[in-house]
Amino acid sequence: MNRINGFIEKEAKNLARQIAKERIAPGAAERDKNGVFPHEPMQTLGESGILGMVVAENLGGAGASRTTLASVTSELGGACSSTALVVLSHLIAEKAVEVTGTDLTKDKWLSLMVSGKALGAFAVHEADSGSNAGAITTTAKKDGDHYIVNGSKFFITSAGEADVYVVLVRTDPEKGPEGMSALLIEKDAQGLSFGNSEDKMGLRSSSSRVMSFTDCLVPVGNLLGTEGGGLQVIGQSVIGWGFFGAAGISVGIARTAVDLAVQHARERTIAGQPIGAHQAVQSMIADMIVQSEAAEALLARSAGNSDISPASANINGFKAKLFASEAAVEVTNKAIQVMGGHGYCRDYIVERLFRDARGLMLHFKTSEWLRQDIAKAALEL
């Protein structure tokens, strides 16, 4: 398999497409059915260099832009969205370590993460804080040269599989947003345990678990950024980069659904006529194509603008993720309609695409939060 190195977008996209087709898509249905984590695809992706793509070249990565990230995740997402989600969680964690890690954490983890030998994930969400990251209650109290972490995180992609986690905690419960910090917590940290994998509707091989911290000991050197600067760490990784990847996965799902529906409408004949000859079917296909391409175009524009002006990345990413995640649900829903009963059966890929697309409307920020944030930015509230 080829490796990427200081690649340009087109090369990265082509490489991701080749790996997706040859090494990721073939096992996707089986992994989905059995809820099996994508270990083999991740190994291939590690060897290719894709798992280090967003890290600067002088640190061993490929220095990929947000535009490239969006292209790569769309190729992976169109083949197996669970694998793409695991990749995205890793890339976000890696970005946080690169930009905000101490020399100690970078020396220990960055080259392992870039090569895919160590897997990363991020943990913000808690059962009681829900969509509101500002309401988290997991605490980290400094005691000598360690933080003592107590609390739990919910629905964490790759939890139990990843080697390191970027975890948002409260270092000062008296302060609001300024009381939050980000820690890099290792899988085998004393006092960290994992729950069972959730039995999800879709994205079934991405492994979502509870992480529980009971007097969990974390060296102070594992602080990312500054104490009280947790939201900035999330801003420079999850928000500054992750939303383009999430939108990319949705774009990939929509594109695959369009291709499958078109192929089916050409091949499926009833009473000697292909179903694609009917105007009602053509209308669904036209809407699917336009929605899918609109999502792709908005993502390309949003990512491109953010590459030029990183300060605008949050709102640009929110717009791209909102539109793409909703478009993917609508497009996959229509694909099932075009394919009739076939599309509703597990033997056909579109039912998995629909289930996976649905989860992406909840992942990171829900559509409702994204609408609020986009409107508030425009209204300067």
Ligand SMILES: Cc1cc2nc3c(=O)[nH]c(=O)nc-3n(C[C@H](O)[C@H](O)[C@H](O)COP(=O)(O)OP(=O)(O)OC[C@H]3O[C@@H](n4cnc5c(N)ncnc54)[C@H](O)[C@@H]3O)c2cc1C
């Ligand atoms: C597949 C998947 C993978 C995930 N992976 C991760 C991960 O790796 N790391 C991580 O930290 N988290 C992860 N999450 C968690 C994800 O971030 C949360 O599910 C998401 O933030 C929504 O929180 P919730 O599920 O608690 O919903 P809730 O917060 O309970 O929301 C329920 C509903 O109420 C609405 N709502 C809530 N508050 C408001 C408000 N103020 N205004 C308007 N509407 C509101 C929501 O939009 C939603 O429709 C993942 C989720 C999914 C589905």
